[in-house]
Amino acid sequence: MAYETLLTEVRDRVMTVTLHRPDRLNAFTTQMMHDWLALLDEIDANDDVRAVVVTGAGRGFCAGADLGTGGGTFDSSAQQQVHEHRDGGGRVTLRIFESVKPFIAAVNGPAVGVGATMTLPMDVRIASDAARFGFVFARRGIVPEAASSWFLPRVVGISQAMEWVATGRVFDAQEALAGRLVSRVVPAADLLATAHALAREIADNTSAISVALSRQMLWRMLGADHPMAAHQIDSKAIFSMGRSPDAYEGVQSFLEKRPPRFAMKPSTDMPDFFPWWKLRKFSD
16 A cells, blocks of 8 residues: 555565655654554554564654644644544554554654654664754643653653653764663664664564564553563463464474474464453453
């Protein structure tokens, strides 16, 4: 499917998503929100996609919300009642959070406002040495969006999150690395190759079901108030996957010293307790 603001390419079971409004530094619009939501449904339904790399066209990753309409950019009162309003960036980040596929952000240039917050539910962020980041909301008279008040402190810690949010300043890739917003910084020429190599390592060596379950287990346990919650899910997942074809294949391929051939598919083979957070709470 073609999208107005996003380009997609699938190669070797890795989808590359390119934010594609280069004349506006890939600034976020309502159309980009709709494109993202449709694409995320497509990604989860496509078992030939094992991992997703997200980058930007041209010299920017995403310059944030498109401010081309002027001072009223963030005023949506004419379109919706306040109690009905849902932040568009949040709709995208929550949908990424719900996905069964791992996401790698390859931040090639400025990532400001929603350009930074949209990467937070992605699982790995790799920056080029040309990347810049900014949680600039207080400098625009608004507040953090895209559910970043939940994501950002969990990614970098509350103190670092507040420093970046309260000052609203733009900072470079090395500061992002020191603050653990990104996992590594590489030369711009090596960025996509580095991100694709990581995505291929996932695609070539792991069970899609194992990764899908693990992704949700790790993210959702960030909000648990006791390790018993993790133990309950671990126990169900280990029991379910331990008797699965993928577990048999994982052990057998190791013993035979050959690459695994995992056959289970997230679109059809997720265990019956998934998604557990939408089901009745498990008993001890």
